[in-house]
Amino acid sequence: MRARNGLKAAGLVAASALLIVVLTAAGLLAFIFYNMSAGRDWTAPSEKVSAALIWSGNGYTFTGEELLGEQRWAMLIGLDGQVVWSLRKPADVPEAYSLTDVASFTRWYLNDYPVQCRVRDDGLLVIGSPKGSVWKHDMSMGMDVLLQIPLWFAFLFFLAIGCVLGLAFLFLRKWFRQAQQVRDTARSNWVNGVSHDIRTPLSMVMGYANQLEEDPALPPARREQAAIIRRQSQTIRDLVNDLNLTMRLDYEMQPLRRARLRPAALVRQAAADLINGGLEDRYSLEVDVPPEAEEVTLLADEGLLKRALMNLMNNGVRHNPDGCAITVRLALQGAECALEVDSAGGPGAPETPPTAPPSVLNEDGSAPHGTGLKLVEQIARAHGGRFEIVQNGAHFRGRILLPAGQAQI
Structure with missing residues (x-):
């Protein structure tokens, strides 16, 4: 439920961010178009103003004062450069103009008055606005650059979307990690508490x-x-200990205390611990270490590897209540070092390859052979190796394979 709510929140954040970007871009474009020189207040009235100025034979008649409003002014410069007609022309605007003056103010300003011009048959119509009322700037752009504007806009648009979605992803991932950490901590505390409560009466x-x-x-x-x-x-005590260690390996809470060790000595020590722990007479135990494996060393956590071997040997004891032969073997297989435990079969027992990929975990992550073998696989993975199971009837073999990078003779 929390994950579903988190996904809904992520979708809502992403949709909101996308809508904000689209509306912002559309509003910006509308604002620029509405207020640019092609807008309704600046260039469009010049044609109507020119049409409203008519030569009557004796002088000019103007009927478009409502087009100019109260603040604008207008004048008509004749072909000789003299002002032949004007309406509310400021006093600091000259009455005569040269070709250079006309070329200058048609592009920029006339005495700081923003103006627009329209060519007529009888001269040049100039419409002016108050100083500081309009920003006017002449701009030029190559056609190749102009044609690239849509591509640049699309690039910036999608870049903005990517940035917004990236930020949303980072925040949501952080939130999910925090929530997962809270759940893992609660699970760890619960397992530790239950384990402690079980150990006391169990002792x-x-x-x-x-x-x-x-x-x-x-x-x-x-x-x-x-x-x-x-x-x-x-x-029960061993299962509780395995449960604690399995949880710590699952959540990477168990540090690996790697040190250089001899697996031959480790195998003998694990077998001795099993015997000293009260191995009954109906179980036989054999250690098989070939001479070429005596000097092999591994960089590994001795305690965890010994725990894995003990779990494999105890698995044989637990599943063979009537007794069995247990063999602990150290072998070199190519570039890998193998720690093997056989139960109910010795070195010469037939080996049948598994019909499925060798894994001790079900599809749901559970262990079909119990928590002990799942722990063995976790220990092997923590050392960069793998764990394989070969079973043929009563013969069971568990094999821990460590990579060549950890084997040294």
């Missing part, structure tokens, strides 16, 4: 279950039930 359950398991006064069946409670509580 008590595990402590009491361990005491009951080791109590010699209880019959073996009861002690076995207590052991089951302890193991399942440990599973």
